[in-house]
Amino acid sequence: MPDLAHSGTHAEAHAGDHYLMFAIGPRLEFAARLLELDPDAAISVVCRPEHLARITDSGHYVRVLAVRQDAPLDEVVALARTVHAIRPVTRITTFWEHDQDRAAAVGAALGIATHSPETVRLVQDKHAMRERLRETGVEDTKAARAYGEADLLAFGEAAGYPFIVKPTAGTASFGVTLVHTPREASAAYRTATGDFPGIARLGVLAEQYHTGPQYSVEAFSEAAEHVVVAITRKYSDPRDMVELGHVLPAPLDAAAQEAIGGHVMCVLDALGVEFGPTHTEIVLTADGPRIIETHLRVGGDEIFNLAKDATGVDMIEFQARQAAGLKVLPDIRAVLESGRAPRCEAVWYTAPEVTGTFMGLADGDPGLTDPNVTVLLPEGSELTGLAGSFTRIARARGAAPTAEEALAAARSTVEALSFVFHVSPPPRRLV
Numbered sequence: 001m002p003d004l005a006h007s008g009t010h011a012e013a014h015a016g017d018h019y020l021m022f023a024i025g026p027r028l029e030f031a032a033r034l035l036e037l038d039p040d041a042a043i044s045v046v047c048r049p050e051h052l053a054r055i056t057d058s059g060h061y062v063r064v065l066a067v068r069q070d071a072p073l074d075e076v077v078a079l080a081r082t083v084h085a086i087r088p089v090t091r092i093t094t095f096w097e098h099d100q101d102r103a104a105a106v107g108a109a110l111g112i113a114t115h116s117p118e119t120v121r122l123v124q125d126k127h128a129m130r131e132r133l134r135e136t137g138v139e140d141t142k143a144a145r146a147y148g149e150a151d152l153l154a155f156g157e158a159a160g161y162p163f164i165v166k167p168t169a170g171t172a173s174f175g176v177t178l179v180h181t182p183r184e185a186s187a188a189y190r191t192a193t194g195d196f197p198g199i200a201r202l203g204v205l206a207e208q209y210h211t212g213p214q215y216s217v218e219a220f221s222e223a224a225e226h227v228v229v230a231i232t233r234k235y236s237d238p239r240d241m242v243e244l245g246h247v248l249p250a251p252l253d254a255a256a257q258e259a260i261g262g263h264v265m266c267v268l269d270a271l272g273v274e275f276g277p278t279h280t281e282i283v284l285t286a287d288g289p290r291i292i293e294t295h296l297r298v299g300g301d302e303i304f305n306l307a308k309d310a311t312g313v314d315m316i317e318f319q320a321r322q323a324a325g326l327k328v329l330p331d332i333r334a335v336l337e338s339g340r341a342p343r344c345e346a347v348w349y350t351a352p353e354v355t356g357t358f359m360g361l362a363d364g365d366p367g368l369t370d371p372n373v374t375v376l377l378p379e380g381s382e383l384t385g386l387a388g389s390f391t392r393i394a395r396a397r398g399a400a401p402t403a404e405e406a407l408a409a410a411r412s413t414v415e416a417l418s419f420v421f422h423v424s425p426p427p428r429r430l431v
Contacts, residue, residue: 011038016040017303017324020106022079022088023098030095031060032313035321036422046076046102053328060423062087071103080106093323095316096111097296098298100124107372115296119272123296124169124206136270138263141290143207152185155206156256167192176241179206207214210283210290216262217280218299218307224274226297228261229332232299234281235405237351242392245410247346248306251403256284275322277305277315302395306345311336345399346406348414349376351392352380354383356423360395368416372397372410383421393419 019034021043031043042062045055049066058124065079084090084267100120109113122129130143142159145168146152154180156163156179166176177188183418192204214234217226219226236243247411252260264280279299281292298304298315308314312335318328358381367373377383383391394417400408 002118007287017042019043019093020083020103020112020345021045022092022094022100022106022294023051024105029060030093030316030320033317034324035060035241037320037324042087044089045099046079046099046106048098051098051165067102070082076102077106079108081111084110091323093321093327095264095297097173097295100296114313115274115276116209116238116272119274120296122271123273123294125166126168126207127203128292129291129293130205130207131271133267138266138270138288141208141210143205146189146206149186149189152179152189152204152206153182155382156182156185158311159206159208162209164205164207164209165189165192166205166207168205178239178241210285210292212283212285214281214283215260215294216253216299216303217247217260217278217282218248218303218315219264219268219278219280220315220329220332221268221273221275221278222270222322222327223330226265226268226273226278227329227332227336228264229313229336230311231257232306241333242351243301243349244392245348245407246301246303246306247344247403247407247410248303249344249403259283259375260421263291264294267291267294267350277304277319282412301349302347302397306347306397310343310345311337312340321325331349332377341372344401344402344406346410347397348407348410349392349395350414350417352421354421354423356383356421358383359417359420359422361394362418362420365418367394367396367413370396370413373417395423 017038019041032369034041034043043060045061045064048069052066055064067076070166089110089112092103092107092112094100100115103114104120106116108117110114122132127143127145144155146155152165162180162375164177165179175192177191179185179188189204211343214236215306216232216234218229218232220229230248231249231250234243235245236424260282267280276296277298278294279297280294282289283292304315313332318332322328356380358377360368360379361375373396375393377393396410397414398406398413400406400409
């Protein structure tokens with residue numbers, strides 16, 4: 001856990017820290033935020049080669065080490081020791097999901113506080129997470145590793161249909177299938193064993209499917225104390241489980257909010273989460289909340305920006321302050337209790353079932369100049385239908401005093417967009 005002896009303002013951050021930063025999060029200048037807190041800090045980066053393009057200003061870093069995803073942890077630790085010998089590393093940071101296992105291993109080796117290797121393992125290995133939650137009495141969701149179609153058929157026979165099949169380690173809804181019948185098991189196993197960007201192959205997981213509305217809890221932790229920043233209502237494609245929309249704060253009564261927030265805090269305690277932002281996805285079943293998965297990061301899909309605009313809590317900024325050694329929970333609570341006017345924020349995605357080449361928005365489409373619209377795929381992208389979060393084409397934001405109005409604004413905007421696709425006709429069959 002970061003050194004939290006300092007408290008309060010930016011000026012209290014310890015000058016001259018040497019940060020070892022792992023991975024480079026999408027689009028967010030974390031190094032610049034750290035240097036605003038401490039202009040005398042030095043930042044070294046360990047990342048994957050494919051993340052080098054995200055380093056937009058190399059002047060922020062004293063060194064950048066690119067290490068392949070499949071490099072053993074011992075190699076990463078050895079490289080970190082070399083950096084540490086040049087200038088002692090005082091803080092280790094990871095602002096995104098990738099390489100949290102590397103950060104934890106290096107922290108343990110150098111004696112620098114980070115998420116523990118065990119916490120990272122439990123969060124990133126979904127089967128291990130299920131076992132820990134069962135051992136601690138938090139949940140008893142049925143789950144089992146699968147090593148082939150026969151294991152999925154056996155799980156379906158024991159647990160019933162439908163059930164979820166997904167990679168044991170994964171994100172962005174890659175490789176997830178809802179299996180309704182034994183005939184679908186083989187295809188589901190193949191889907192879950194595919195290659196997905198940045199995801200280690202840890203096997204396939206079959207788990208009980210919980211019915212009910214889906215939510216995510218955006219929380220922040222410090223010294224093993226947790227604060228719920230917002231609860232987000234999630235909307236997913238019923239076939240591929242890919243998320244299509246979010247709105248926060250979710251329209252929930254006080255009892256449901258307390259049940260969801262309390263359950264997530266029990267989950268974080270069981271997994272040993274002590275600091276930083278978390279994004280925990282749950283289903284509110286007839287028997288209470290049940291977890292889908294959790295992450296040691298802010299929510300993607302613009303959720304961290306939705307939370308900032310709706311609640312005033314900039315989770316990225318507070319993560320940077322905490323990484324610099326500042327206490328942040330008192331300030332987060334102060335923002336949440338400031339009496340802001342009610343405001344709901346929503347985002348909605350579109351992913352047309354098209355096979356072909358994406359050519360962009362149509363000429364003259366209002367989305368070309370609408371600041372609430374973001375086109376996610378570059379022109380020339382090949383489309384094969386909805387197969388994970390990174391296959392969605394565009395999104396739109398909406399804001400209003402109520403969740404229903406915010407969702408309606410986002411959906412109406414994205415559904416009015418016109419796209420151009422290049423679709424090749426199938427070969428003509430000659431008779």
